[in-house]
Amino acid sequence: MHRYYEAQMAESVDALVSNTSGAIRAGSTPALGTELGESADSPNFVFGTFHIIINRAMDTTTTEQLFRRIEALADLTAATPDVRNKNLHAVLVQVCYEGVRDTQMAFGNLFAQIDYLCRAHGVGAADTVAIQTMRRHSNGAEAIADDDWRYDLRALALLVSAVGNEPVPPYLVGRIPVTGRRATGRPAVGRRYLRCVVSHADDHYIYAYADRDDTVPTVRVAYGAHEYLRPLLRRGTQLNLLDCHGDDPIEPSLIVLEPDYLVDISAIARCFTDYGHHPLSYTVNRLASAANSQAILLGNFAGRALDDIINHAGDYDWHDTLRASFRERAMEYCTCPDFNSHEDFKTAALRQVDNLRGIVAHLFGPGGAGERRQDYDRARAILEPSFVCEQLGVQGRVDLMTTDLRLLVEQKSGANYNIQSGHPNRYGSYQKEDHYVQLLLYAGVLRYNFGRRHSQTDLRLLYSKYPLPGGLVSVNYYQALFYEAIAFRNRIVAQDYAYARQGFGPVIDRLTPETLNERQMGGRFYTDYIYRQQQQLLGPLHTLSPVARAYLAAMATFVFREQLAAKVGAHEGVGTSMADLWNMPLATKREMGNIYTGLTIMAKERSSGRGGYDTITLRVPDQGADFLPNFRTGDMVYLYAYQGEPDVRRALLFKGSLTDIHTHHITLHLNDGQQNPQILADGTYAVEHGGSDSTFTAQLRSLRELVSSPGPRLDLLLGQRQPTADHSRQLTRAYSPAYDDILLRAKRANDYFLLVGPPGTGKTSMALRFMVQEALTDEGASLLLMSYTNRAVDEICAMLDEAAIDYLRIGGAYTCDARFRPHLLDSRLGDAPRLDQVRRTLVSARVAVATTSTLQSRAYLFELRQFSLAIVDEASQILEPSVVGLLARVPRFILVGDYKQLPAVVQQPAALSRVDDPLLRDMGLYDCRDSLFERLYRRELALGRTDFVGILRRQGRMHPDVAEFPNHMFYRRERLQCVPLPHQGESFIYPQDVAAPADDALGRLMHTCRNLFLASATNMAPTQSDKVNPAEAQTVARLLGRIYRYYGAHFDAAHTVGVIVPYRNQIAMIRHCLEATGIEALGHVTIDTVERYQGSQRDIIIYSFTIQHVYQLDFLTANCFEEDGHVIDRKLNVALTRARKQLILTGHEPTLRHNALFARLIDHVASCGGYVPAEDR
Secondary structure, three states: OOOHHHHHHHHHHHHHHHHOOOOOOOOEEEEEOOOOOOOOOEEEEEEOOOOOOOOOOEEEEHHEEEHHHHHHHHHHOOOOOOOHHHHHHHHHHHHHHHHHHHOOOOOHHHHHHHHHHHHHOOOOOOHHHHHHHHHHHHHHHOOOOOOHHHHHHHHHHHHHHHHOOOOOOOHHOOOOOOOOOOOOOOOOOOOOOOEEEEEEEEEEEEEEEOOOOOOOEEEEEOOOOOHHHHHHHHOOOOEEEEEOOOOOOHHHEEEOOOOOOOOEEEHHHHOOOEEEEOOOOHHHHOOOOOOOHHHHHHHHHHHHHHHHHOOOOOOOOOHHHHHHHHOHHHHHHHHHHOOOOOOOHHHHHHHHHHHHHHHHHHHHHOOOOOOOOOOOOOOHHEOOOOOOOOOOEEEEOOEEEEEEOOEEEEEEEEOOHHHOOOOEEEEOOOHHHHHHHHHHHHHHHHHHHOOOOHOEEEEEEEEEEOOOOEEEEOOOOOOOHHHHHHHHHHHHHHHHHHHHHOOOOHHHHOOOOOOOOOOOOHHHHHHHHOOOOHHHHHHHHHHOOOOHHHHHHHHHHHHHHHHHHHOOOOOOHHHHHHHHHHHHHHHHHHHHEEEEEEEEEEEEEEEOOOOOOOEEEEEEOOOOOOOOOOOOOOOOEEEEEEEOOHHHHHHOOOEEEEEOOOOOOOEEEEEEEEOOOOOOOOOOEEEEOOOOOHHHHHHHHHHHHHHHHOOOHHHHOOOOOOOOOOOOOOOOOOOOOOOHHHHHHHHHHHHEEEOOOOOOOOOHHHHHHHHHHHOOOOOOEEEEEEEHHHHHHHHHHHHHHHHOOOOOOOOOHHHOOHHHHHHHHHHOOOOOOOHHHHHHHHOOOEEEEEHHHHHHOOOOOHHHOOOOOEEEHHHHOHHHHHHHHOOOOOOOEEEEEEEOOOOOOOOOOOHEEEOOHHHHHHOOOOOOOEEEEHHHHHHHHHHHOOOOEEOOOOOOOOHHHHHHHHHHHHHOOOOOOEOHHHHHHHHOOOOOOOOOOOOOOHHHHHHHHOOEEEEEEOOOOOOOOOOOOOHHHHHHHHHHHHHHHHHHHHOOOOOEEEEEEOOOOHHHHHHHHHHHOOOHHHHHHHHEHHHHHHOOOOEEEEEEOOOOHHHHHHHOOEEEEEEOOOEEEEEHHHHHHHHEEEEEEOOOHHOOOOOOOHHHHHHHHHHOOOEEEEHHH
């Protein structure tokens, strides 16, 4: 019996393997990767999003490891999702990652990855269904049943076999079923919602693979009213089919293209104009600079007034609203170009208040005699809640609604011609079309997120410029316009995907006012206002030099690809994306620390006067033994209440940012405080990462601002004009022999100067300080100091405080360290600020400090004042599109950084960001992920110029023994030397006055050797994550215990020792090991990833490599480049150069030696006498 079973299994496996060769069989469906209708004769073609090479098999070692993990899973008897589901899902994620990682594609979820891999490797339909069923089971919150478990393991083994191009091994025979489940009847199509991925299409139908349990996964979908989709579809496109009828073919009422790609509702609505709604208008709106006008300020005032009037019915004073609005937007008020020019602002504001009072009384007060209406509960009123709707592929924020969803109001403060004239629009009502679209989309969210029928919610447009009755327009649901809005959303998404897939270059010539004017609108208003504005914005794009055009095309394409990855993700578990909110299983979210659950509110506070409750402190219950939050202060998050399982799609969301994180409580600051005390009250809450397009929109604006800048400035930044220097300039005084030569060259540079600051060279604390001091000796100088992160800006502020240099910090209080809040604009204005006082404060400040993102969102500052010099710290961590627009506005700039340390995080594959255009390569742009600092530095080296580059060569951090390896491997060009500081010349490592003897071999080694490598033994358990290493965690804990003893009373967790690991999971395991030591002080030791340690230092650094699989080396070495024939591993460089006195490494030597650089590191440590074999401990 057993032999027959084995033979059957072998026959089944042989049959499977014969179908996974990747060959395309005659008569089969089009080859995976082809565009609809194109040939697959070539092995390389376009699929879905990007250019790919298909059918790359995993290496044999990885395939065998995955099969062994399946063998281990077969032994699991536990029936809890934390064991079965999580481990099954982890292996599935790994095999999918291995299968698609070299495809240069972005996949929104595992459904799409599996669909791609099964078709790429010829997996049969029934087995594909089984694999997708296994995926759904692994995602589930319920434990996988015993019978399902066996078939799920079979499906997983078949996927590994297909992707690895290896037969299922004999040791799995008898452990998993030979054949799949017996076919069952085909279920009827659900009427509301079906997710599917496109296989192909013809003139009549779309053929797609449905995400459902079905023996025949392919569905046939009738176009119906969606013929416009035909040219937008690609193989691999995901669709949501909504409100479906029929079975074969399915007839959906709505089709949503790539639904994981959320588009903002207000951005969609803004495109519906009197002259049309061309999809390119969405792109054009993103290229335009952030507007600042009296109309916008009045709208913001009116929104705040609505909130105040609702929540202070008895004691409302409009002056309170005005003061609060002015204080919040002081910079906007004083830089507004048309303030009080057409109408007195206070007069207009008071009129809005009077109208709002009447409208609020009408909505929330008792009905008058003869009125037939329902009153809405003021206690249920909620301001500015947000939504994400995966079914419709949209997100948005509503001005006003009630928590029972009976009322939804969108407020508009501007003029409405239909109301003023008394003439209805083409829909027979008085609302503007863009406002109508916006409200209809919100109504759609209520229907598809919460199941609300249109008759169950009262939709109103509140025009606060007008009194009742015209000021409150009741809006009826209009299905045709709603469908048109979703169709427009689909075109926008297809357009953004096309930018990422085919590049932005082809669309530049189409960005004209004529293209946008679909309705051929004419007349004086269009010609003098709309056309003129559009021409000013778009005209410069059509007179670009070939280099500037190529630059814009390449960089904009790069930005759209990053945006795509941020929205839908590249691969699950690699990077993060907005779609993780609904695509990632709850168990995985918890394992990755991406969600807090079970939160309850401890306290609510108002940050200002009568404003809303905007500072929320939540109690954090036990999140599980292995939970480690993947949140940092400053992170944008969603807060929401839930019952049952948390799901952002079924909740009213409050956007905010984390301000404080502790084990048992967290605090966040809401973007929009809630004055109603009954909102955010009792209940259970969750916190998850939020998402926004603002970063990418700012980058696109920055690129447009650069290419529209004056010719000489543009030519300089694109390498078409050479920088110049004035050699007559001299320093006003000597600062330091180690810095004076560099300071002099920086002062003489007329255009830009690049300062390379390797680790420990004092680039911020010393060099930047001296540059600022020297620049301020010129009485007319005004300086703008920038960096990318708030932490880096805080460090600049600390340096300025230490040097007693006054400055103005631009930004918000909750993104600024408390020490520097007195320097914020709001803190400088007093209790009763005036417009002239704000202007005077902004103009008189000689030094302004801000993040690059803050300045991009407040570009109108440059309309009020100019800066003579900009200095960008940590410039090597800033992507070009984030800074070039700002630098185009200043005559001189200095970039400070180290391109050999970690750069900005980029999610798209390196092959996609690589630049091949010879025009761009000639200017030094080889990869769009490189910083401007690196590009300009590379160009200066190529041209052999030294006037505009300075290198800090004296480092005061590392002891010479610690510095030896990074100096030799990474800083050959720079030839770093010790300052030297006292600790760099000391012979002892640990304090000499502590009676803690080194009473064993390891202790003696720790006291005498600056570099140690403790080899770790192989230790892998069946259900153990690849991202943890228990043996190394124990080693780290024991080392920390020794260091604590050796330091005695000198031990300081913030300075003595730090631990670096590649994975957050290992942090949690080390923490657990430290708890067992009973040493409270060790709980305060910082244990973090390399990325988060950049910019920090400790006396002793322990680096746990953690990995035990060869494939993980790709992750550890993901940031490498070659210089002068030597590999520069940025991640390893940062890890090794955090230590001042001693570096202790622990790792799995057999795995690490597969990498030549790691092997050299181990050999170097061994040559210093610091190697400790695994068996010696």
